[in-house]
Amino acid sequence: xxxxLTSLVAAAGLFAAAAAHxxxxxxxxxxxxxxxxxxxxxxxxxxxxxSGKSACNGGCATAWPPVMADGGAKAEGNYSIVTRDxxxxxxxxxxxxxxxxxxDAAAGDKKxxxxxxxxxxxxx
Numbered sequence: 001x002x003x004x005l006t007s008l009v010a011a012a013g014l015f016a017a018a019a020a021h022x023x024x025x026x027x028x029x030x031x032x033x034x035x036x037x038x039x040x041x042x043x044x045x046x047x048x049x050x051s052g053k054s055a056c057n058g059g060c061a062t063a064w065p066p067v068m069a070d071g072g073a074k075a076e077g078n079y080s081i082v083t084r085d086x087x088x089x090x091x092x093x094x095x096x097x098x099x100x101x102x103x104d105a106a107a108g109d110k111k112x113x114x115x116x117x118x119x120x121x122x123x124x
Contacts, residue, residue, distance in 0.1 A: 023073075024073075024076060024077075024079045024091065025067070025091070026041060026067070026079070026091065026093075026098070028124050029108070030108065031123055032110070032121040032122060032123055032124075033093065033098070033121070033122040033123075033124055034107075034108075035067060035100065037107060038107035038108055039100050039104055039107060039109075040100070040101065040104055040108070040109060040110045040112070040113075040121055041067060041093075041098050041099070041100065041121070041122050042064065042098070042099045042100070042101060042112050042113070042119050042120060042121055042122065043093070043096040043097070043098065043099070043119070043120055043122055044056050044064065044096075044097070044099060044118060044119055045117075045118040045119075045120070046118060047096050047097050049094060049095035049096045050095035051082075051095075052082050052083065053082055053083070053084075053085075053097075054066060054082055054084050054085070054090055054097040055097075056097070056099060057084065057085045057086070061084075061099075062102065063101070063102050063103075064099040064100065064101060064102070064112070064119070065099060065100045065102060066084060066088075066090040066097065066098070066099055066100075067090060067091045067098040067099060067100060068088060068089065068090055068091070069081045069089040069090060069091050070089075071089070073089060073091070078093055078094050078124070079091060079092065079093060080092045080095060082097050093122055093124070098122065099119075101115070101119070
């Protein structure tokens, strides 16, 4: 294979890998949104839908880790991207930023649902 063709094949592979990371990393399982590791995804009532911001930062984000978006991530359908206070990007669903719950120990756990009446699983 020529050096040019080898370079083109390598570039195509890198482009495909980047495109794969740009896709929404969420799916539905048991009627709720989960991430690629089947961890339950939550929303926070203190977030304002469509504001483009997260109200959960600092210690809150330690207990409720944001569902982070890769640099090449693109909004699609009901999914958008918000910019966090630290400048990092986070996935949102219908304008609401998305989070995991640090106390969910196993795939499918929903221990955060209804927590303090402000955290809720996402039912697409």
